[in-house]
Amino acid sequence: MTDLLVDAAAVVYRARPAAFVQVRREQADALARDAPDAAARLRELPKPVRAAWAVNMLVWQMPERLAQLLELGRALRAAHARADADELRTLSGERRVLLATIAGELAAICAELDAPLSTSTRDQVNETLVAALSEEAAEQAIVTGRLVRPLSPGIDPRSVTALAEVPGRPPEPLRPGSPLVPVPSGRADQSGTARSSRGRAERAAEIRAAERRVARLESALERATGKVAEYDTAMTSLRTRVDETRKQWEELERELEQTAREHQRAARTRDQARSALAQAVDLLTAAERNTTSH
Template sequence: MRRTDVRDGGDDDVEAVLDELYALPPSEFVTRREERAAAARTARRADDARRIHAARRPTLAAWAANLLRRSRPDEAERFLELGRALREAHATLDPSGLKELSAQRRRIVSELSRQAAGLAREAGHPLSGAVQRDVEATLRAVLADPEAADVWATGRVESTLTPPSDFPAGAATAERPARKASRTPARAPSESARKKDEPAERRAERQRRLAEARKAAREAEERLRDRRTEREDAEAALRRARGHRRDAEERVSALEEQLRKGRAELERAEREQGEAGKRHRTAADTVARAQREAEEAAREVERAEKGAR
């Protein structure tokens, strides 16, 4: 992300600084926040400095959720649309319709949380099981709560978002109201009786919303299948790359061993050459000395012969 200086003025600069801060890993957040706040104070922008300084460092789970929002913008927008459709469906559908959608919702949240964990791992900050469950809770909250959806849409989640308790998380929750109603003293009207009492327009609206929610869920599942295929392809490519790396490392190790042996042989050859050079110089000195002695002896013989005459 482009670094933004708050000296140029305007709320857009502060928004860009906040975007920059919440894109950083939590370990870097506070240092950069203080740098940006100090720059704002130096530029005599006290309100901006206070706003920047008030930004809270996100938890690791919140950072991972923000990372997912920024790294998968198109998929995140579709997830937000799905949340709007599911909230409308929750307001109008009967328990059987909610039960059908809840299983699809769980699969979508689980897959997106795995994507967030993968992105965090690639960024050098792997998530523990507990942290990944916090990411899942935040994603469930985004589907269930419009305020949580608005926070996540900005990419500035600070801590784990909690889904509302009245938004069913699964089939058991969706069925609970029906079982409770069956225990009431007064006999509740049957589903078919309620439908007969509903105006035709209301029934048509319920069916339309159910169809839209089912369509959104089907499309989300199709995207998940595509993402899984992409992930499988990426994992296969990663396995191939790791194999190539191992082969290259083995070749490098073999070459390094050959180089080590070659250097050892070179050192031995240099030592042998040095020793041979010393012997050669010694022998040459000995020969030269013997040559001088022979020449001197020959001259002595020659002088002796002249004296004998």
């Protein structure tokens, strides 16, 4: 049930805000026959507020940027753990550039989807992304692509995530993402190495995303193949039953014809007996009259 529910939820949370309720209903209806429990759970999933929806679009529409955000967040948390002031200054500069880049690209995508972002909504989006950079739990919540409310200090990320018990998996994009804008490292002597490292990380992220997509498609193919086999068996059984029913029908038709012929013969015999009885009664009546007259 979990895979079916998560896949359906992914479709629902990719939908434009105006289409959310309709898409949720359609997905639940599609699940109802084979997975009624999953369908019931899907119908209860909450509609995300605009800021949460926008962050979900980062996951579904901008996987390259998401990979950059995750990589930078891990680097920032590691630098904090080491109390490396120089590294933190450098990474803070990268963070400003990346967040500004994501904000502009995400605003454009949301506008294309007829769901423009207000200034306050953009602020909530930025606060959510900052939380993901700072906390692993917030990062994991964002990666699900199922946020229903934006993140802010003091809020448990699981409390604002639909199906929070299911770990996130960075999805493949619905359409090709925009070209990556390099994030300056601020270290001239290491810029080439940083770009090379970042490029390898991006390629590795693409490979991992492709592998996950292949695994999901293989799983979907396996489920579909199983369904086809089930329906093949059901169709064979139904054809056998149809053939048996047809034979029974033909046999019943023959019995009906035989019964009809026997009915006709019995009717003729009855009519003949009735006629003979009438004649016998007439003869008896005549004989009685003759006896009385003599």
